[in-house]
Amino acid sequence: MKNKEIADIFNEIADLLEIKGENPFRIRAYRRASQNLEGLTKDVVSLSRDELLEIPGIGHDLAEKIEEYIKTEKVKSLEDIKKEIPEGLAALLSIPSLGPKTAKLLHEKLKVKNIAELEKLAREHKLIGLPGIKEKTEENILKGIGMLKRGKDRQPLGRVIPIASDIVNQLKKNAPLEKIEIAGSLRRMKDTVRDIDILATSKNPHDVMKAFMHLPHVKEVLMHGTTKSSIVTKEGIQADLRVIEDESFGAALAYFTGSKEHNIRLREMAVKKGLKLNEYGIFREKDNKKLGGKDENDVYKILGMQFIPPEMREDRGEIEAAQKDSLPRLIELGDIRGDLHVHTSQSDGSHTLEELIEAARQRGYEYIAITDHSKGLGVARGLNEERLMEEKKEVDALNKKLKGFRLLMGVEVDIRSDGKMDFDNEILSRMDIVVASIHSGFRQSKEQITKRLVSAMKNPYVSVIAHPTGRLIGERDPYEVDMEYILKVAQETGTAIEINAYPLRLDLNYIYAQKAKDLGVKLVISTDTHLVSQFAYMHYGVSIARRGWLEKRDVLNTLKYEQLMKALWRKRKRNFT
Ligand code: DGT
Ligand code: CA
Ligand code: ZN
16 A cells, blocks of 8 residues: 555655754644554545545645655655755664654754764764763664664565575474464565564474574574564565464464554454454454464454455455455466566577477466567667567477467567657567567656657557566666556557566556556566576566456466467457458
8 A cells, every 4th residue: 555655755754844943833744644644544545635635634735745646656845855955864864763853963963964974973972962862872873773784674575585485495494393484565475575574383482493593594683582583684684483373373374464454454343243353363352262363264254254365465445355255366376378578589588489488388388479679779689670570480480380389479669768669560560469668768757758658559569568667676766657547548559568577677566457457458467588587487477466456367368379369469450440
């Protein structure tokens, strides 16, 4: 949900206003709005202007900022305030436990300009004696700086999953475990995660904790307890391990999988039914009799609803749907019949057609689409018309030989800065599939970028828009684009939209994937493979689709080859007649 993101932004604005010494009433208004947004059970994205105004503390001004953020993922006034405050000073606020008042004080009295200076002063005990600063405050500041240095707040899912799986596998080998499961945002397959939450059962928790402390991954031990321990891995990610009683394992798994919002709703429902739900189980209120909690499904069954897949647990309507027995049947990895975005060594991939076919067949695929870059993308050795036709010949020849497997001849055509396609329609018309995407001009205005994508979708030969927002998680923000409008045009033109499964992309994100589905837009889930090992990224793309409530029928590459080709031809036919 965007609620938390926007709540954080309002809080940040309040912090910065406080550093600036602005009107306390204004600051208070932002804090109040932030709190109320965070406590909101409805998804703010789904609210109309009038409904926004009903949230306590939200007037027209803040409602406008909320809408701005939903559309652009930015709030301009925040960017503006940031410009007015020395960068290093604003950065002090990223230190956990250091508030704006202290930041302002440090700046005014000691001329602290950045975190490094603050750390030095704190080590030399030069902060003590400032109003309100005691030895303990100094300690906390140093602790906070340490935390900050250990790692970024959130890491991309694709970076953390391999680490988490490895920890689990090592524990399975080296600790006396019975059950072990990953919980938290990782189990919900959120695109970024803050830490790794692991739950286990064992007759010997002591030895499990010991094994955990001695994993090769450990850089630092934060806490070593009898049933709960926390470490920081060499990659700078915190991992918590809890050993749970077997009869509570299901309840604990539900609790620690979250999300917090989902849990809160479940607990409220339990209370209404005269029950009590916590991480130990589900109980009858009047006599505390335990009704369940060994299996996770106990919780949902006793509350009178369907089991909710972890990816959906965000309080975005899944509880209501589960009560009505109307949860979607989510797409699964096994539904995927092929990959529709694959590069060969002709452009910037690493493998020949034969190697790619071999790897795809090993995954059980029935087809893949070869989509090398087009000529304009020099850095990726994009193909000109001649080389593309040469590649098409090879693909045709292979298709004649192959049994039970098909190659689709395609191209990832660059959408140029002026909105023109990098190839003429004459060339595009000879492709089985055309994947169009933006690789330049990321800083163009929202209008310009939206226009470029619209012009691509209006081309009858463009089948799919790839990585539609261009984001690279933690590295590059999405370009500015009116995604609502893009989806509308996708629906009107019959253009499919890609969920790019490459771990740093995961683009479309799950919110828009769901919007696309609701509008009747078809999606494809593709890996953008450059190396055969990257076919395995499909798993991440499917998770995003599941978080967006997608079913098999919403995704084109679940179709058999013939049906897929028909679906791809539909747009061209329509545009011809
Ligand atoms: P993250 O770590 O920020 O990527 O996201 P989560 O969802 O893994 O959050 P985390 O690690 O703080 O907590 C794990 C789960 O524990 C969370 O999804 C729900 C549960 N939980 C944590 N704090 C609370 C709480 O205050 N109330 C309730 N009901 N559940 C909580
Ligand atoms: Ca977590
Ligand atoms: Zn690509």
